[in-house]
Amino acid sequence: MARDTQITIVGNLTADPELRFTNSGQAVVDFTVASTPSQYDSKSGQWRDGNTLFMRCSAWNEFAENISESLRKGMRVIVQGNLVQRNFEDRTGAQRTVVELRVEEVGPSLRWARAEVTRQERSGSGQGRGGYQGGNRNAGQSGGGYVSNQASYSAPQGGANDDPWGTSQGDSFGEPPF
Template identity: 30%
Template sequence: MRKAATVTVTGWVGTVPREVSGEGVPFTSFRVSVAERRFDPQTREWGDGPTEWFTVKAWRDLAINVSESIRKGDPVIVMGRLRTDQWESDKGTHAGFVIEADSVGHDMVWGSGTFRRRVHRSGAAGVERVEDATPEEPAEDPWATEPAAAEVDAPEPVLTP
């Protein structure tokens, strides 16, 4: 049982995702702004409430996919574990909320998108390479529980005069 506060945040990407790969685990971080829309009964108009900022951190495959897909200004939905991060600067100690992302995606309320599945395959000498699986070239799904359509014996059509 996970004992972390899991949150889902919808907002707008406020910074360019920063990708760090190096020799370690791939890592990406970016900031998300969240501002609640509120109706002011006195002016009878809608407006934004205070803006909350969250740092989103992603690791491994999610980090790579986020850095290739998410851009500053995009509407996103982020789900993950809420943490408090503390750091030192010349102005003293600071703290802020960090979401350790389990899932990141575009918020389809604001537009449309096309999903492009990435398939990881081991190559020569154990080197991993990543391929895009397009609808024209479906990739083998390692988690599939049913045989692929080409493997199923389809009944032959019966022709009648």
């Protein structure tokens, strides 16, 4: 995949991610990110929106399930992945081609929001994996902030003893200098 076209897009989810399962039981999630560039118009002294790009995105397996459980319509997200072209036959039998983003990484944008990352137990390997619970600290401002009304994830088995960032070491090295 070293020669794939890799991009990063920042924008807002147009709808809740759509989770489905293939006939073989693999989870796949599809979602669309709307990204609108803005340019400053020095003559008018105002920002002007450009044309909105609607990028269809997809992810598979456990990653798909994490996305489906974490992201919601309107959230501002940062998505990184590879552009892929896919050919298919629609319901009328016509051949169609789409370009979509095969997601490698996704997360909330923290420009106008806060997120709390909670490690998830990875199936079968015992290694942690991140999820998050978001919240909007600047609810009165525009610009793509979001509010998450979802429940918090539970801690991995073993609790705080297994979380090296969740325990105090009894010194001030972890404390900010101010």
